[in-house]
Amino acid sequence: MSGHSYDAENYWKANLRLIFGSLIIWGLCSYGFAILLRPMLAGIEVGGTDLGFWFAQQGSILTFIVLIFFYAWRMNKIDEQFGVHEE
């Protein structure tokens, strides 16, 4: 059996697409909503302060958790699809 019996190129493409998509959300929730875009979200009130503050101290962390689980689930699926998962 050769090392490249699966479609290595498309596997890598799917891998990169997933990572880029996830990292865009990662950056948007931390550097975006919590820091750079905070003035734009100042109108949205959350418990005595604004949405940007909530993202900085709670929301970003919650998003990171969801992101890692989504990535793990999706990537393990892609592994199976291309037949490179471990039994």
Added chain:
Amino acid sequence: MSQFAINLLFVGGSFLLYIGIAIWAKAGSTSDFYVAGGGVHPVTNGMAIGADWMSAASFISMAGLIAAGGYANSTFLMGWTGGYVLLAMLLAPYLRKFGKFTVPEFIGDRYYSPNARLVAVICLIVASVTYVIGQMAGAGVAFSRFLEVEATNGLIIAAVVVFIYAVLGGMKGITYTQVAQYCVLIVAYTIPAVFISLQLTGNPIPGLGMFSTHTESGMPLLAKLNQVVTDLGFREYTADVDNKLNMVLFTLSLMIGTAGLPHVIIRFFTVPKVADARWSGGWALVFIALLYLTAPAVASMARLNLMTTIYPEGTAAQPIEYDQRPGWIAHLGRDRSDHLRGQEQRRPYPAV
């Protein structure tokens, strides 16, 4: 029972537990010693990573940093958790896939160069030693309080205990010891936070409590806090920063640093499959987030509590008399002056 006896009982009890676990999970092979035989469940691994991560900085000082700096110090919250996203997507699965014990082995094989491997070893040692210096200083401080000894002796006691269970159990022993440590740490951290939150806002979940209504004033807690600190001439707690670029770069450097820590990376070698390495990144962040979602609540509530303790009649009235200050503030002052006097006063045992 005196406070010291209670301390001894609990600290000694947890040491015995850790050493007991190390003996129970004794390493029997090279693979056991370095990567716990590669058979750790992702949830267990996540908890062990959580205990690895909730060290001196997160556990002892982070809430204080946020209390002092308010919004500006959210960098620590985002930085020290956001790094796990990078770790879980860009590093951990690939290193696990490679199937060696350590990162330098990966670097050496990947670049076909023993020199590259040597450079990786040197980087690893520099990063680890720098990290350990901070951790051991923290352990020294914590132990000197519990056991009422000097910080240096506290540090030595901590080092000896860790050495015993690390050598006995290897990575396998450490993994299960850290699961026990995680449980002890998170219970110790969240119980007071839950009760502070209940008392101030009536909400038992601190992370929600900090965005709820302050029971006493009827205002949102953070609005009340902003009002109190600005009355006293401080910046608003939730005030935005002037230099956004600075905050972005600071957060980014904390994230990259988090993703690169050797003692966290090696944990991803201890699970059976690449798929498990991916899952354990998520579990690690869940367990870490229990502390990181609570810390900002502890910070804002402690800041409010500090201000209302010193100004019980409101910020327009006089603060409390210096002699009337509560015990814990008086205690802080005494410890500080002891420290300035060179610690001669803090030797509870007669010299032998």
